[in-house]
Amino acid sequence: MLGRSVGITDEEMAAMADWESSALFDDRDRLVLRYTEVLTRDNKVDGALYAELEARFPKKELVKLSVAAGLVGFVNRMHATFHTDLDQSTADEVGDAGFCRIGR
Numbered sequence: 001m002l003g004r005s006v007g008i009t010d011e012e013m014a015a016m017a018d019w020e021s022s023a024l025f026d027d028r029d030r031l032v033l034r035y036t037e038v039l040t041r042d043n044k045v046d047g048a049l050y051a052e053l054e055a056r057f058p059k060k061e062l063v064k065l066s067v068a069a070g071l072v073g074f075v076n077r078m079h080a081t082f083h084t085d086l087d088q089s090t091a092d093e094v095g096d097a098g099f100c101r102i103g104r
Contacts, residue, residue, distance in 0.1 A: 011024060012024050012025070016033065019033045028056060031052055034049070035049060035053055035065070039066075039069050039070075040073055
């Protein structure tokens with residue numbers, strides 16, 4: 001699972017549903033989560049949010065963050081459209097996790 005591969009704990013993944021009030025995330029984490037949520041839902045970022053991002057991240061990191069958010073959104077939309085099957089190892093790994101329920 002991608003989150004685990006970059007060091008996100010299962011507890012943090014479970015808390016993402018309530019990221020705004022979870023004590024597991026600091027201000028920087030919340031900014032990234034707010035950005036990715038706005039980008040995913042609205043498909044645009046207003047000037048105020050961009051200014052916050054620009055103040056916290058060097059341009060190169062912000063580009064990487066934007067590419068990662070866009071790529072994840074693309075992959076999720078492809079899976080949602082084509083109802084792709086999971087490989088067995090992924091289903092075994094996360095199929096019953098409370099933070100990532102996967103129905104077959």
